[in-house]
Amino acid sequence: MRHYDLVVVGAGTGNMLLGDELARLRTAVVEPDRFGGTCLNRGCIPSKMFVLAADAARGARASARLGVHASVDHVDWTAIRDRIFHRIDPLHDSALTYRRNNGIDVYTEEGRFVAPKVLEVGNERITADTFVISVGSRPVVPDIPGLDSVAYHTSDTIMRIDEVPASLAVIGGGFIAAEFSHVFGAFGSDVTIVQRGPRLLTGEDEQISARFTELASRRHRVLLDAAVTSVEPSPEGVTLTVSCPDGEHVVRAAALLVSVGRRPNTDRLDAAAGGLELDEHGHITTDSAYRTSVPGVWALGDVANHFQLKHMANAESRVVRHNVLHPQDLHTLPYKITPHAVFTDPQIASAGLTEQEARRRGIEYLVSVHDYAATAYGWALEDTTSFVKVLANPHDRMILGAHIIGTQAATLIQPLIQAMTLNLTVDRIARDVLYIHPALTEVVEQALLAL
Template structure:
């Protein structure tokens, strides 16, 4: 058995863990797929590179309301796809060579635990006193009758298809469905979204979820409170049987996209063989230092938390790196709430308690909502639907949650994220900070002043 000081399982955020501070360790990294993980190859980065041209196409179609005679003659799907993956795909080989040049052993076959501190990787057994599990997650494939006989896609594959389909059925109503539904409809595809719940983005604040659902209904067909019960192959694509309270309907499309969630890859690693505990969703149980239930093993990212957020995995990696080096003085993850954004149209961004969660938990709160339309830049945008919503404690003004929907929501929320994490109050943000006029940030200022 080959011994190491550190073994990292997963070369997404796990690869970022290995900086110069760890150079004195004899290190191995295991990645049976591609360096960069989900974010680089199948998730955050390529999807946003598709979102940007989708936004341009959408803006062009909306130009007339601002006096601009603009139209969209069509999109060059192969060119869009090549811009994305022509840049991303070469990075894997470059990353492998870079790590090998640093003296790090790279294993490219699947790994599984065979005991505490020991892994079987292909025909080799390797061990270490320190192991970091950063093995990520994969799309959930729902149990739908007929699915095994029908071609379908997930977020892992849909961005690499050879041509733009004329029609698509998207199953799911979360952030991946929201982003991909927007992208393909903006490119001219006839999109139908089938969602089990009454709205899209059900995890968001109710006001945001309802507003986003209204927007989505204006660009493609929504089948809410509905469930796909069967799929069949037909000439030219797939026939999707959808049931709701009114009965059964059949929708045909060229492509079927499944966006019903993701599951951690811990089941592929046989983690129980190493004495590692998992929760009911399959995530490794970790404490605030990133340590698992087995000494010498840490975990981060989708294998360990439920958020599926690259920025949270990055923060976890910084904590775990310190704790690998300084086990006697461990750091803890300084996260009170995990912010997130949905890069659809409109954008959505959120942190902390939603209003419905505050009510359910019996948390006392004040709430303020301000529309983009109440600001000068909102006038420039002719925006009549976007808003900022902030919750704070009645005593002291501590921020409890912030929820935005509209252009640049992922940017506008950042000062509210900073305030929540640094303990600044609504009063401080409203009265002790200057906001540039007539920038869109004034909508945040007005919501704070009202609060």
């Protein structure tokens, strides 16, 4: 067996771990797929590049409200797709070559543990003093009768199709469903969303979720509290039988996107054989320093946490890099909150407690909701549906939660994230900071002043 100082299993965020500080270690990377992982190849980055094109198409069609009468003559799907992947796809080969040229062994077959700290890769077995596990997650494929008889897509495949389908059925109502419904709806598909819950994006603050569901229902056919009972091929493409509170519905579409969640890849890794303790969802359990149940084995990213957020995995990789180098001086993540955004239309961003969480936990709070329409830039946008919502503790004046639906929500929320992280009171961030007029940031300022 070949022995290393360090083996990194998974070259998504795991590849980012390998900075100059670790160059002295004899290192191997095990990656059977593509360097860059989900985010670069089939997740955050290409999907947001598609969203930008979709936003442009939606913006042109909606510009009449501003007195600009524009139309979209043609959406060149192939040009959009190829612009994205012609930029992304070469990065795998360059990353692999770079690692090998700098003395790192790269294994391109799948690795499975056969014992603690013994990994079988193809016909070889390798060991190491230190392992970092960052093998990510993959889409869940639900057990729906007939699903295996039709051609369907997940987020792994939908972005590489050859043409925009005339119609698209989407099973699921979370981040992925919201983003791709926006993309394909903007490009001309007739979209039907089948969601088992009472609203779309049910993990968001209820007020945000309700507003988004209302707006999405204006663009798409949305079936709520719905369950797909069967799927079968049809001349159009696929036919779904859907059970709804008002009876059975039939949904016919040219293409089907399944987006009901993701699962960690610990089964493919055979983590249990490696002595790694798993939680009830199949994630590798770690302590706050990202140590696993096996000494010398660390885990980070989707395989170890439930957030499925690249910015969280990036932060974890910085902590793990330090801890691998300085095991007597362990660091943990300093962040109290984990913000996220949904790049749909309208954009959504959130950090901290939702109002329903505060109620459920018996936490006292004050709440302020401020509409974009009540600010000068909101007037310019002719925006009548977007808002900022902020929750605060009435005693210590700290922000408990922030939720935004509307243009540039993911950017607007950043000063609120910083205030929550740096323990700034509502009073300080509202009154001790100048907000540029008439920028859209005034909607944040006004929400804080109302608190």
